[in-house]
Amino acid sequence: REEMVYMAKLAEQAERYEEMVEFMEKVVAAAGTGELTVEERNLLSVAYKNVIGARRASWRIVSSIEQKEEGRGAAGHAAAARGYRALVEAELSNICAGILRLLDERLVPAAVAVDAKVFYLKMKGDYHRYLAEFKSAAERKDAADSTLGAYQAAQVSPYL
Numbered sequence: 001r002e003e004m005v006y007m008a009k010l011a012e013q014a015e016r017y018e019e020m021v022e023f024m025e026k027v028v029a030a031a032g033t034g035e036l037t038v039e040e041r042n043l044l045s046v047a048y049k050n051v052i053g054a055r056r057a058s059w060r061i062v063s064s065i066e067q068k069e070e071g072r073g074a075a076g077h078a079a080a081a082r083g084y085r086a087l088v089e090a091e092l093s094n095i096c097a098g099i100l101r102l103l104d105e106r107l108v109p110a111a112v113a114v115d116a117k118v119f120y121l122k123m124k125g126d127y128h129r130y131l132a133e134f135k136s137a138a139e140r141k142d143a144a145d146s147t148l149g150a151y152q153a154a155q156v157s158p159y160l
Helices: 002-013 017-030 038-072 075-110 114-134 137-159
Strands: none
Touching: 002 017, 002 038, 017 038, 017 075, 038 075, 038 114, 075 114, 114 137
């Protein structure tokens, strides 16, 4: 476990965040049913935040280009941008699904300390919010509702 934490820090220094995520997922697995340390929790958050942040920036850029191409009447370019946006959206969905699964199945249930539970519930809200940024119609509403639920649970947590 300590070796994986070290490797995650090394990956962070090298700005190799996908690998940082992999190392931190191994730390979570190694923790079993126990809680992560504050350092481990923060490393997990940083890893996912950087991985998702890069894709969110890509999505905004590609969406903007798609709209510009549509505005210019460049149907072929707009279609290409739309296809590329779909690829980025699939990556965003997979990243969010990965951390949300960890949070739901492992981290939130194992959190005993109030600050840990609040941290994880806020994280859960954040990743549902990221889904709501690019999903459409019913999926957007579901993601927004999940965001609100997680944030509200985080606010109530200290009083449980």
